[in-house]
Amino acid sequence: MKVNKKGALGLGALIAGSMLLLAGCASGTPAEESKPSSSGELTVWVDSERVDALKGAAESYTEKTGVKVNLVGKDNNTIKDDFIQQVPTGKGPDITMGAHDWLGELSTNGVVAPIELGDSADDYLPVALQASTYDGTVYMLPYAVENIAVLRNADIIPEPATSFDDMIAKGKAAGLKQPFVVEQGAEGNPYHLYPFQTAFGAPVFGTDASGSYDATDLQLGNEGGFAFADWLAAQGAAGTMNTDIDGQIAKDKFLAGESAFWLTGPWNVGAAVDGGINVAIDPIPSPTGEAAQPFAGVKGFFVSAESKNKVAANDFLVNYLGTEDVQLELFKAGNILPALTAAADTAASDPIIAGFQAVGADAVPMPAIPAMGSVWQYWGVAEAAIINGADPKATWQKLTDDVSAAIK
Numbered sequence: 226m227k228v229n230k231k232g233a234l235g236l237g238a239l240i241a242g243s244m245l246l247l248a249g250c251a252s253g254t255p256a257e258e259s260k261p262s263s264s265g266e267l268t269v270w271v272d273s274e275r276v277d278a279l280k281g282a283a284e285s286y287t288e289k290t291g292v293k294v295n296l297v298g299k300d301n302n303t304i305k306d307d308f309i310q311q312v313p314t315g316k317g318p319d320i321t322m323g324a325h326d327w328l329g330e331l332s333t334n335g336v337v338a339p340i341e342l343g344d345s346a347d348d349y350l351p352v353a354l355q356a357s358t359y360d361g362t363v364y365m366l367p368y369a370v371e372n373i374a375v376l377r378n379a380d381i382i383p384e385p386a387t388s389f390d391d392m393i394a395k396g397k398a399a400g401l402k403q404p405f406v407v408e409q410g411a412e413g414n415p416y417h418l419y420p421f422q423t424a425f426g427a428p429v430f431g432t433d434a435s436g437s438y439d440a441t442d443l444q445l446g447n448e449g450g451f452a453f454a455d456w457l458a459a460q461g462a463a464g465t466m467n468t469d470i471d472g473q474i475a476k477d478k479f480l481a482g483e484s485a486f487w488l489t490g491p492w493n494v495g496a497a498v499d500g501g502i503n504v505a506i507d508p509i510p511s512p513t514g515e516a517a518q519p520f521a522g523v524k525g526f527f528v529s530a531e532s533k534n535k536v537a538a539n540d541f542l543v544n545y546l547g548t549e550d551v552q553l554e555l556f557k558a559g560n561i562l563p564a565l566t567a568a569a570d571t572a573a574s575d576p577i578i579a580g581f582q583a584v585g586a587d588a589v590p591m592p593a594i595p596a597m598g599s600v601w602q603y604w605g606v607a608e609a610a611i612i613n614g615a616d617p618k619a620t621w622q623k624l625t626d627d628v629s630a631a632i633k
């Protein structure tokens with residue numbers, strides 16, 4: 226496998242000569258039952274579906290440095306809570322796989338250590354690096370970036386839409402009663418509607434000088450937010466947005482050819498292709514002419530704040546998992562755009578991946594700050610109410626007031 230030899234050889238020598246200082250987590254027993262020891266080992270918690278993708282990197286690292294890497298498959302539904310609970314007790318791994326939007330909770334609980342990317346920082350997609358940074362410090366080695374885009378049935382609509390209105394017009398000209406579908410449901414789904422909100426200049430939060438989200442700068446209720454609310458009400462009245470359409474109904478309509486445009490993520494592409502749809506991936510058509518910016522979800526690896534082997538952990542992440550071949554192995558395991566630019570460009574030889582990459586160039590990281598929890602609590606319900614006919618200005622004002630009060 227390829228490695229970043231400049232960092233790997235130097236740090237390998239440091240590790241070999243300083244094993245007592247770099248004592249790692251014991252393995253041989255489940256990580257949950259073991260405590261860190263002076264064995265010079267790294268324990269890495271990994272989503273069970275991606276263990277095989279990392280075996281080559283683990284073996285290569287051990288061969289190069291003498292530090293054994295133990296990969297422990299974990300349930301993705303419990304890995305975060307297990308990490309938060311075990312790290313303060315001295316148990317758990319040196320490294321865990323996770324998602325960038327865990328960062329606020331992990332940082333608040335003091336369970337993650339900073340990562341030194343060095344010169345390799347510029348090798349990552351900008352949105353991946355931004356998402357891996359919290360309060361100006363990098364805490365995650367990113368390996369994948371995920372965002373939504375428009376899936377278009379190219380047999381029904383041969384060309385992309387130039388705007389939101391053009392999308393609806395094209396679909397109706399093709400004889401479709403519901404040209405466009407997006408997952409909503411009774412409680413709304415603001416994640417899927419966020420690109421349209423950003424097109425009105427209404428992000429959830431502003432950012433500080435370091436580019437990090439600022440919980441004290443709530444932008445949800447700015448002038449653009451109210452303009453978005455008015456637009457959303459108009460879509461509800463026209464039937465373009467409908468809370469009766471949940472994820473399954475949206476999929477069914479697209480697969481049946483009843484809708485030609487579906488705003489969703491890469492996780493649904495397989496079903497569309499298997500269903501015989503000639504799928505094209507398009508930019509999200511803006512209702513305003515400004516860029517419609519979806520959220521980006523970034524996946525990566527964190528170093529435990531209690532790891533006794535932080536130098537080795539950082540070296541393994543940056544110089545082994547942060548290489549093109551390893552990121553492409555992870556891509557094969559999950560079919561999600563790699564975070565490393567070179568790997569992303571290679572993966573984008575597939576036009577589907579290239580489509581999501583192009584849309585992701587406008588994406589913004591989902592806020593990882595703890596205050597975001599207060600937004601999710603009220604956001605979708607307010608949007609659903611507006612779609613269903615509630616007064617947009619009064620409803621959006623209440624949303625803003627509720628979120629502000631909750632944050633304070």
